[in-house]
Amino acid sequence: MSTTPPNVSVRKRNDVASRPWRGPVRRYDLFKELSVGIVVVGLVIVGLSAFLSSPDDPSVTLRQWAHSAPADFVATTTAELGGTSTTAMYGPPYNSTPDATQTLGPIDLQSLSGVRIPIDTANDFVIEPLSTLPSPPVAIRIWNSAPETQRTTWTSAYAAALAAAPKNDPGKVAAGEYGPVPALTGALLQMADGGALDNVIQAPGAFYNMDYTRGILFLGDGTYFPGLADAQHLTGDQWGVMNETGNYPGQSWLWLFSFWYQIEPFSSAPNADLLVVVIMLVLSVALMLVPFIPGVRSLPKWIPVHRLIWRDYYRHK
Incomplete structure (x- = not known):
């Protein structure tokens, strides 16, 4: 008599990862991918950086x-x-x-x-x-x-x-x-x-x-x-926190910090720095708590963008 609990076999039947793959199969060349990823992409990056990299202006003294x-x-x-x-x-x-x-x-x-x-x-x-x-x-x-x-x-x-x-x-x-x-x-x-x-x-x-x-x-x-x-488009009202010298794109992840300085009441507030820091702190905490906020954590079910991205997986499933 088997001592395996019934629910174990049920989990195995429902475990997608344990099922044999019945979709299309293609050959995979790891060495070719490694060569393209390191050599080809590296040459492209070095080549583009010669024409598109941000300027290296000398320090102001x-x-x-x-x-x-x-x-x-x-x-x-x-x-x-x-x-x-x-x-x-x-x-x-x-x-x-x-x-x-x-x-x-x-x-x-x-x-x-x-x-x-x-x-x-x-x-x-x-x-x-x-x-x-x-x-x-x-x-x-x-x-x-x-x-x-x-x-x-x-x-x-x-x-x-x-x-x-x-x-x-x-x-x-x-x-x-x-x-x-x-x-x-x-x-x-x-x-x-x-x-x-x-x-x-x-x-x-x-x-x-x-x-x-x-x-x-x-x-x-x-x-x-x-x-x-100001001449290099680096001041706060020019979204300078997102630019490098000469209006070249810089730290795009800082756009949310810079955004608040462009609108009222922050743009004219004497304590704008403190207000922006507090707002970003609140938003950061809210982002960490997304899995625990009712309604917000259910958005992927209501807006199933992930099914569009992983459509091959869900089509076979």
């Missing part, structure tokens, strides 16, 4: 910025000294600027990590790099000995004078009480134009350094670097 847009460089340096640049007022993780963080009601995710990369724009971007010169400007001592209110007065007056000068040319600024600010900005411009600032601003005193945070932040505070991004 502070020297390039100072040489190409000296007026913007001086204006940005003045903002760094006065603490009015984007980096200076960003908040965590760079500084503790009040009311600078993006919040969602009482939720302040930006402040959770605290100031992990402390940056004092006046000292880190201007004073400290100039102090590394063989003959540091005397203006450094004047700046360091002045009270904070006096520094603010100097930088505010010089920033206004730069904005009023023809083409914002520092050489055409009207006379005024600017203290050491013109000397500091002029010395930094000369230092950058000579190529010395690029290495010094990253990690003073370190021979090897791979941290480009300071240089990128300094570049981003001006208008020259964002202007290059």
Whole structure:
């Protein structure tokens, strides 16, 4: 008498994988497929990449910025000294600027990590790099000995004078009480134009350094670097997160992140980054829970696209 439970034989009869295949049969050459997959496809990829690959543009440097847009460089340096640049007022993780963080009601995710990369724009971007010169400007001592209110007065007056000068040319600024600010900005411009600032601003005193945070932040505070991004179709309102240099297609899987920035209320919201992060978090959790959501998990039964894709299998079944 057989000891096999009746339901086992029933499962075997209903197991599609155990049934003999009665459909069409064709010869299969594994070596040929391997040759095509590696050699032929590889040659096609290399050949197409020579004509269709994205351009390899050189890195933008502070020297390039100072040489190409000296007026913007001086204006940005003045903002760094006065603490009015984007980096200076960003908040965590760079500084503790009040009311600078993006919040969602009482939720302040930006402040959770605290100031992990402390940056004092006046000292880190201007004073400290100039102090590394063989003959540091005397203006450094004047700046360091002045009270904070006096520094603010100097930088505010010089920033206004730069904005009023023809083409914002520092050489055409009207006379005024600017203290050491013109000397500091002029010395930094000369230092950058000579190529010395690029290495010094990253990690003073370190021979090897791979941290480009300071240089990128300094570049981003001006208008020259964002202007290059705009010309290359890389800004947020140009779906730049999905493009590579020159409007070449890039990370298509990021389209959903970029999509929210193109529509209201996100495109004009001051806390757009936080809103998009929260929305994507909710959507990601919802995607993981699809097998457990009634109705949604039954969509394949109501819309049997899989039967169209695997039509040969279901035809024989």
